[in-house]
Amino acid sequence: MEAKILSYIVLWAMVAFLVSASDPSPLQDFCVAVNDSKAAVFVNGKFCQNPNLVTANDFFFTGLNIHQNTMNPLGSMVRLVGVPEIPGLNTLGVSLAHIDFATNGLNPPHIHPRASEILTVLEGTLYVGFVTSNPDNRLITKVLYQGDVFVFPMGLIHFQLNVGNTAAVALSALGSQNPGVFTIANAVFASKPPISADVLTKAFHLDKNVINYLQAQIWTDNHIY
Structure with missing residues (x-):
């Protein structure tokens, strides 16, 4: 009986894993993407910047208030x-x-x-x-x-x-x-x-x-x- 219950638990765990479509949970505070193959950590398809070299600009973007050109068939x-x-x-x-x-x-x-x-x-x-x-x-x-x-x-x-x-x-x-x-x-x-x-x-x-x-x-x- 216990073996049967365990098999159900394993089955449902596998189903939950297969239907998951969200981004994976991070395993550290952050992983600032950097194009450096010598970096030590590779997460989500990107190399991570050395945390000691991270700056505020790595988390910053400006210019989102600038309107884009809508002169196309979709407008x-x-x-x-x-x-x-x-x-x-x-x-x-x-x-x-x-x-x-x-x-x-x-x-x-x-x-x-x-x-x-x-x-x-x-x-x-x-x-x-x-x-x-x-x-x-x-x-x-x-x-x-x-x-x-x-x-x-x-x-x-x-x-x-x-x-x-x-x-x-x-x-x-x-x-x-x-x-x-x-x-x-x-x-x-x-x-x-x-x-x-x-x-x-x-x-x-x-x-x-x-x-x-x-x-x-x-x-x-x-x-x-």
Whole structure:
């Protein structure tokens, strides 16, 4: 009986380990990323700076208040502040994004595979939403005004649209140092090499000519890397 109980405990521990998708917990106060192969510690794909050489600038970034160019077909631009900008973020499991919207600008439906997101509207009016997973695929939306906050759960398709009469600005905190972004339309219709038109025709219930047209378009990436 005790052996059976122990086997259940081991099984559930393995399941919990396999479904975990968040950043690993740090094993020290910080690991300031440095491009130095001679460094002694290697964590989260980065070499760690000698703690005795760390300065305040390793945890600092300036310029997030600078508006980005939104002159693109989407009318939006996302600037992520992560480990490349702030080396001290390495292993801390957080990052930040500044999003500029022109009038009618859209941050199109996308996914962050490794992070939940909490968005704050700094200026303007945004229509935001996300879609729950199968089988419901329920759309949950809200119109946000200056000072409003909205949460997008990890891994769910979400979007933001400027529905105001002026430009809009938002700030997003993400629960990963590298949240990743998977823009739905770009991934489906602009993959390299292209997904077979036979696959997309059946998946989207569209004529093959429509699929060919969509795959021939230039799909905009509104992220600064």
